[in-house]
Amino acid sequence: MSEVLITATATITGLGPDLDTTWRRLLAGETAVRPILRFDAGRYSARNASWIEGLETRGDRSLLYPLLERLLDGFVPLPPGCRLVAATTKGCIDTFERVRKGLPGAVDDIPVSGPLAWLAARLGLDDPGVNVNSACASSTMAVARAAAMIASGRADAVLVVCMDLVSEFILSGFSSLQALDPAGCRPFDRNRNGLSIGEGGAALLMMSAEKARGKGIRGIGSVVGWGAANDATHVTAPARDGCGLIQAIRLAMAKASIGPDDISAINAHGTGTVYNDAMEATAFESVFGSRRIPLNSLKGAIGHTMGAAGGIEVAVGLRSLADRTLPPTTGFGEPMERFGFPVSPLPQPIGGRYLLSTNSGFGGINAALVLKGNPE
Amino acid sequence: MTPGPIPPVNREDVFPEPNLRFGRLPQYSRVGLAAIAFALRDAGMEQWKTKRFAGLVASTRAGCLVTDIEYYNTVLPGGGGLPSPNLFSSTLPTCFLGEAAIQFGLTGPTLIVNDPAKDALSGVRMALESLSWGECGTMLAGHIDLPAGPAIPGISPPWTGGLFMVLENARDSIANGYGTLDLSDGGAVLHNGIGVPGLNELVRACLAFRGPS
Incomplete structure (x- = not known):
């Protein structure tokens, strides 16, 4: 079995547009959970979420695309033959909401094949890619899948791209399940009372250790x-x-x-x-x-x-x-x-x-x- | 599988005995659960006493969009009510796999793969990979799709319905099955060594191998 390296990472979260910023603010104990401005959350049991500042809709397209643009901006060049494994639970859910409200929306973006095709084109990949959906374990399963592909020799390099948006669809659902903490989530706390939803993305370039080292790439970890x-x-x-x-x-x-x-x-x-x-x-x-x-x-x-x-x-x-x-x-x-x-x-x-x-x-x-x- | 709408699936079509969960499920989940039940029944694996480490993987294009529409109608102010927790819990395309895991005691990995390919074989491909990697000894693999209907015009998957098959490592299999599947280096699905272009053709090849029962 081939050893599986992660050779490059990028993140975008409510705490920051890159991993360094997110890391610094994580260490400072900060939270990005704050009042939602994107839609009227007044009907729901919590009105807070961790959302990304400054995402703006372009025409009738989803906010997922500017999120991905920021995530992938400056990402390392991908090796030839790199495969694509994405992970999202609801993809362009904001486009779905717009269309159901009778507003203009790019209908082709609603199935996950929409953002998947956008990703493959944006990254210049020959592989059209697949999206793994395993609910809130989606990206963990995607990383596992990519690791198995490399370990078994079916791929030399796989880019895993993970993404999801804050939306009224999601907030309303967890509100209906009484699963939101109005004060913001408190993991492993005696008084914990529910989750806070968030949005973000990650890109992880995974490579066969042999191939990576052949190119002089040490990797970040395995x-x-x-x-x-x-x-x-x-x-x-x-x-x-x-x-x-x-x-x-x-x-x-x-x-x-x-x-x-x-x-x-x-x-x-x-x-x-x-x-x-x-x-x-x-x-x-x-x-x-x-x-x-x-x-x-x-x-x-x-x-x-x-x-x-x-x-x-x-x-x-x-x-x-x-x-x-x-x-x-x-x-x-x-x-x-x-x-x-x-x-x-x-x-x-x-x-x-x-x-x-x-x-x-x-x-x-x-x-x-x-x-x-x-x-x- | 064919394009277009499919008829409603009722509990009596799938389970002879009353089933507390089935009646509460939206159509997408019913279709998927029914297809899995039929596959397990055909393989003689429907009944169980202890949980089994078998995985479930299905490909889809539209996912549970039909359920999303039904749920979101309860969110829209004009929808006339409060957001439905029961419907929300089915707005992930994997949730019917969880229903099947509960119903049939299956504890392996469960995932949906959204794939732009039109052959509806991505679930089968992933299952074959998982078997070859030793992730599980048994995988249920298939495809599920329903048309979105007039609520969102323009989303019409080429194949609608649910179709699952039970796959086992050939070395472990004791069943007199439908032939042997394999993956070529390029990712083509092979039935008894011959490439198949899509899920429908794969099913035809399997049935032809098995012959009339």
Whole structure:
């Protein structure tokens, strides 16, 4: 099997137009969750989200395109034959909303094939690409897919592009499920009361280590393990025993040929909903026993970016390994009962070389990645 | 699979016994769940006692757009009501795979692939890759699409309906199946070594191999 490097990353989040800005503001404990100005959120149980400043519609096109333009601006040249794997849950959902309100909208953008074709053309790729949709684990699954393609020799290089927008469609839905925290999400906090939605994107260039090193590219880090499993329990609620997440983590560690003692930090899904965070706590306790590994969630800072979440978390996770620092869990104040993993509103130092990143989603899906940092 | 609308799918068409979940599902999820149920029944795998590590992957062009329209009608002020939590929970194209996972105890990875290709074979391709990588020993693979209808004119997938097949690694399979599938280096789907141009042709080749039952 080929080793899988990540050789370039880019992010755009509510905290900033690039990874450096997002990283700096994450370390400062800032949040991008603030009142929504894009549409009237007054009908819903929360009126806040993490949104990107200055995105503007061009004609009847979706806001997804200026988001992607900013994300890809200045990105490294792609190697010949590079494949494209995208991840979004709702794509150009704003165009769908416009059309259903009787406003002009580019109908061809509504199926995900619309932004996928735009991406392939923008990047000059021969591969038309595919989009992976696995709910809120979409981009984690996309990274896993890309890693498997490279490890098996089916591809030498894959660009993973993850994206989702804040929309009334999404906000209204989570409001109807009573899953939003009006005060902003507080992952792993005793008083957590729901999630905050967010928008963002990530681009991750993944390459065969052999091919990359042949070009003199050292890479930022590696994806060494991946796994996915379904709870088969409930469509919108996680399995209380964490069975799917436990299985996904164990599969990822087995793929990486490492054990629980090798993991030095966890970037959890950490949505801030009562049941998600409790399920994750159960799963982590089950896998890691009495080990107390620094753990965080980014969602208090940048919201739950849906199909972009896992991709952004991979980019930030690799920075965490490089800088030996796990960003704060913004919004966290008081620890959950009977959960001993260190969660902090401040940055936490980490040692070792392996970081576990997990996501879970509607439909019972759970996905886990093991990232490995470069040696110093 | 053919273009155009398909008739409503009722519980009695799929499950002989009352099914608490099926009646609450929108049409997209019913179609997908029905196709998976029929595939598992054909493979003798519908009944189960312990959960099984089998994955589910389907390709689609329009996804659950029909459900999105139905849900968003409850959001629009003219829709006459409050946003429906039940409908919202089906506005991800993967949710019917979760319903199938619950119904049939399947714990492998579940994903939808949106693919611009017109052959409706991306789900099958991904499943074959997953099998070859050892991700799962069994994969359910297929395609699902429904036309958006007059609410959003212009979105008409070339194939509508749901179609799934049960794939197992040949070395593990004990079933007298429908032939052997493989992927060429270029990504073409091969049935018994012969390339097939689309999902319909693949099904025809499988049925021809199996012969009349």
